[in-house]
Amino acid sequence: MPAFDRRLLDYETALDTCLSAVTESLPAETVGLEKSLGRVLRRSVESAISVPPFDKSTMDGYAVKSADVAGALDTAPVALEVIDEIPAGRVCGKILRSGQAARIMTGAAVPQGADAVIKLENTAPAGSEQVHILSGVEENNYIIYKGQDLLPGSRVAEAGATVTPSLLGLLANCGTPNVSVSRKPAIGIISTGSELTAPGTPLAEGRIYDVNSYLLYGLCIEAGGDVAMLGTVEDKSDALLALLNRHTDADILILSGGVSVGDYDIVHETLQRAGVEEIFWRVKVKPGKPLFFGRRGSTLVFGLPGNPISSANNFYLFVLPVIHKLLGRSAWGLKTGHATVCNSMIFRPGRRKFLRAQLRQGPEQGVWIFPEQRSGVFGPMVDAEVLVEVSEAAKMVREGDPVKIYYL
Incomplete structure (x- = not known):
């Protein structure tokens, strides 16, 4: 597939390009129900x-003929002969005739001849072989018939x-x-950045904890992947190249960080050295502009930005649909819907925006767009329930405007 030029790809073209790289679903395998x-x-x-495989009682009580107990009252009970007691798992071998009842438990098979079950609370014992019925009952009451479900x-x-x-x-x-x-897609995750430190290790000055490895690991597991965190590497091309060459059997390889155009953004160059064919680099979305997509053999390669919000957005918009298509799902990507905006916001036009927001209930479904949308501020992501899509040309959204939303 030829590389694209350096113009930013619009969202739809980029997504279609990612999906078109998946030409067939992953192989199928048979698993036990408990593993499915x-x-x-x-x-x-x-x-x-x-x-159910038989006519089944949904109540503890007595199986009866409804015509036998029509008009029964507390003050004028109907006496019936009790011919059997039927616990769940046992079948009554007798046919219920007029004037008879059978004690029955929830889940048990209704005896032949009965057309209703009257609950225990509407009966009274009348010796060892009789029961008093204290109210009438409709035909089919408390019975699920054979095959009624499937x-x-x-x-x-x-x-x-x-x-x-x-x-x-x-x-x-x-x-x-x-x-x-x-089969679950094998997904490898690599985080790049000389500033990254594993959680649990004391932070040296100028360093931060590795968020993206864990964020992307969780997102990939949730999407149905068989996921491995392959490690973090400093901003050194040779170190990244060595790591890439040790892991060549993944269905999807996700790198985060170092994919832009700064002096220490070594991912793009290193992917070329590793033999990754570039399909496109950079998309017209915010956050998440520096997205890289390519292929090495049968492995699809995504390079995501280092900022966690940008990385998550790129995952939701591009990686997740690819995983879904590989899995053979009937629908790909986040579920979408529509809502009205609850608060006005001003933007700089130029790129398609996907903004974190919360749902608000009212006469119509609404969304509250978080005022804090900077891609380096991670906290609000935990409370986000949807992404709100805003067009490239929009300079603002006003309270009451209709918008497309993506459910997280």
């Missing part, structure tokens, strides 16, 4: 059984869906032991 949480399904799943052949989940806890339960409910999922 958070994974992306590669084959649709259909139920092999009826769910019939054999019913679609449980589509290919491309992510296995959530709820879906995990549904798959178990229809007896699915294994599922086909995408």
Whole structure:
């Protein structure tokens, strides 16, 4: 793929370019259901059984014929013969006839002949073989019928869906032991900067703790990656080159820091020395302008800015959709929506802006844009719930303006 010129790429072109580099999804693998949480399904799943597999009581009480107890009252109870007691896991071998009832527990199979369950609180014992029914009951009361949830052949989940806890339960409910999922993408993370210090180490003067390794590690894990922090390197090209050449088997390699045009920004030059084909460098977004994207063999390479907010924005806007496409997900990137702005802000036009904000509830969904948007100030990111998109030409947004939002 030919390199682009040095003009800043607009957001859509840059994103399309990143996605077009993914020509096929990662290979599929079969895993046990207990290992599938958070994974992306590669084959649709259909139920092999009826769910529930029998007519099931949803209440402790008595299985009855509703016509037998019509008009029953506290003051005029209906007496029924108790023919069986049915705990969950046992099937009654008798057919319920008029004038009869069966004691039944939640989850147990409703006996043949019964068309309703009356809860225990609306009954009274009347000796060892009778029960008094103290109220009437509608037909089908407290019964889930066989196949009411799923019939054999019913679609449980589509290919491309992510296995959530709820879906995990549904798959178990229809007896699915294994599922086909995408292999997790192998992602390596490298942070560059002579000022970086590992957390837990005393800070020397002029140094800072390495934020991006941990920030990007968390983002990649959350996205479904198999992630390795490959280390931090000083702003020395030979040291970075040696590290790059030791790690050549990742699906995605993410570097942060040193990707701009300063005297110590050695990443761009070193990536060229390492044989990384440049696809583009720098995008027309704020924050996150110095984004690098390239390829070395089958490895996709992202160079993100050193400021944590810029690095996170580039991840959300460009890396995350690529991970999703590699996984074969049905939708890529952050979910989007629309909201109205709750506070006015002035901007310098020129680049597409993605601003950190919080949601506000009201007659319409609103967003409060944080006044602090500098890419080197990390604290507000913890409270951000959405990114607000503002066009390149905009000089301000006013309270009440409609905006596109990206849910974090």
